[in-house]
Amino acid sequence: MSKPRREQLLVWHREMVRLRAFEEAVARGHRDGQLPGLLHLAMGGEAVTTGLFNCLTETDRVYSAHRPHQHFVASGVDPRLVMAELAGRETGLCHGRAGTMHLMSDRVVMGTGIVGGTISLAVGHAVTQDDGDVVVALFGDGAVQTGTFHESMNLAALWKVPVLFLCENNGWAEFSSRDEHTTVGGVVRYGELYNIPAREVDGTDVEAVVEAIHAMLGPIREGQGPALLECHIARMRSHYEGDFREQTSDGDPLLTIEATLTEGLGVDAAQLEGVREDELARGIELLESVLAQEPEPDPADDRRFLYAAGDA
């Protein structure tokens, strides 16, 4: 960590606020009926996402899951491309074909609409990586109850594949609380079973996240095989936007970092509030600008990106 702690935390705070504000704008667009589809927001995961990208190189790769928006924005993708995709526009990241869950790009390779859908893809990507590069498989605790999690962990351990299995455990698998879907207390426990180094960390604390990921990436880059990190985070929104169930969990990472900054490091609360207002205004401006300016796809173009027309 090159910057003094106070300066570094202020940078991370702004980044976390930027990710939050992007999704606040998404939530507003959905509430107003302007962003279609079933939207799963990642509010509560900002410290993990910010900490993760702080630790990765440009050639490392990440696979996301069904709450992917913040991962893509944090990776450096132009937020305008992500917002345009969420609006289904031709100029979106995937030309409007993907939408919310199926975003694809370069550093974050893809999200998925299927629980557990990308874990094995990350392992496949990682076996082709150059020495020293890492692929991060991001998934939720619900995905641990799918077969591909176990198949992927087993193979990655066996072949010493350079993967960081990073579980964002928000305490909910869609509509089921963790107690309702497993007797295994912590995801971290699978590390011992598969002989993979494993840790768990408070995912609302960006400094703890950065420390843990840095420590785990070293041996992976050296070719010692995969690792498993369980980050405990909050699901601040229900499973999907508009869900009547209101199944959420506590632990806002913004409050955590703001408490550190104001209580221990002498930062003025009004300054942090200014960052929040500033980023939220940017998010809303982006939403409105995308909705007003980005073009819809041409319906006649529905076959574009198909290699061959199977029904010619």
Place this chain on the structure above:
Amino acid sequence: MASITYAEAIAQALRHALELDERVVVFGNFFGGITEHQRHFNALGSDYPDRVLVPPWSEMGNCGLGTGAASVGMRPVVDLVTGSFVFQAYPQVVNEAANIEYMGGGQTKVPVVFHMLTGIREAGAAQHSHTPQAMLWNTPGLMLSLPATPADAYGLLMHALLECEQPTAYFSHPVLFDETEEIDDWEAARVPPGTARITRDGADVTIVATSIMVSRAQRAAATLAERSIDCEIVDLRTLVPYDGDTVLASVARTGRVVVADECHRSAGVAAEIIARITERAADRLRAAPRRVCTPDVPVPFSPPLERAVIPDEDKIVQAVLEVTR
């Protein structure tokens, strides 16, 4: 008269089956998906806490669970929620459940029901919009039910839960959830599978339809009636068993046929039905058959693109105009 929604009819079938047969058990309870209709199923879960069980999101294990329980005398229904999720469970549905009775020389029956919400549903995109009926029709050993109306949603599920001796893939459609029908006599709604229903008599052209395509065909027929084209609509209700006699009799009367199903076009349900018609009644056809289905494109997210690929009533109208030209 009681006006019942399609979603409510599914919940009522589950309730009646639980009341009537203690072997019935429900694994998974999100039949209503993300709609407000889910409240009917939540109520069912509260009323039968020991027989309506919600397993983890482990589709393959859950379908094996239902198959195994069925093989020893239970009558389970496994709720896969979204139809696209059946792909997570293919080994247990296609290679275990469908094969057990045949491979065992009839020793063991597996009367399990796999429920899935299928079809294009508004921005479900490529991974939540599948209509897997064609893929599962290519699997000998499965009954396939595709109710188009509330009464059939009830009747076909009751048959699958209480009487059927084979594994059943039961396809509901979220776009049909709000459809209503007057149902007074639940007993009368219990139709045997393999009996197609003529929902509209007509002399000029036969439209064979499944699931969501039946109501689209009704709207197309109303439009075509204004142009003096008289459509007959055959709602197949089940693909296995397949009521070829009703289809052929209708085609023999009209001499023209359009087949409408929401599957992708290639090797789809419509393709198979047209093959069956032409194998047995080519001499009765006065025009080449037409199919109305989803083009071979992963279902796009963007609303204008999605609208372009939906096989809607306008496309049925176009197809009918082509076969009656």
